[in-house]
Amino acid sequence: MWIIGWLIIGAVAGWIASKITGNDSRMGPVANIVVGIIGAFIGGIIMSLLGGSGFTGFNLWSLIVAIVGAVILLWIVNAIRRNH
DSSP, rough: OOOHHHHHHHHHHHHHHHHHHHHTTGGGHHHHHHHHHHHHHHHHHHHTTSSSSOSSSSHHHHHHHHHHHHHHHHHHHHHHHHHH
């Protein structure tokens, strides 16, 4: 069941992050899921370093953490693409 939760949070977080960063037209559902899941890891690490709790399960806080991480990931990807 937790796999379905990761996929749902990943899809939503990736989609919202792609809207924020302007990548929505280049990303499909699979890319949104992958970016959201990686974003959850990145966001969790950042929140832990700041003294907060990271990804805690299927809830609003975890979605916010995943969105923050996904936005950071997409900003890094966009910066790398612009330099090449």
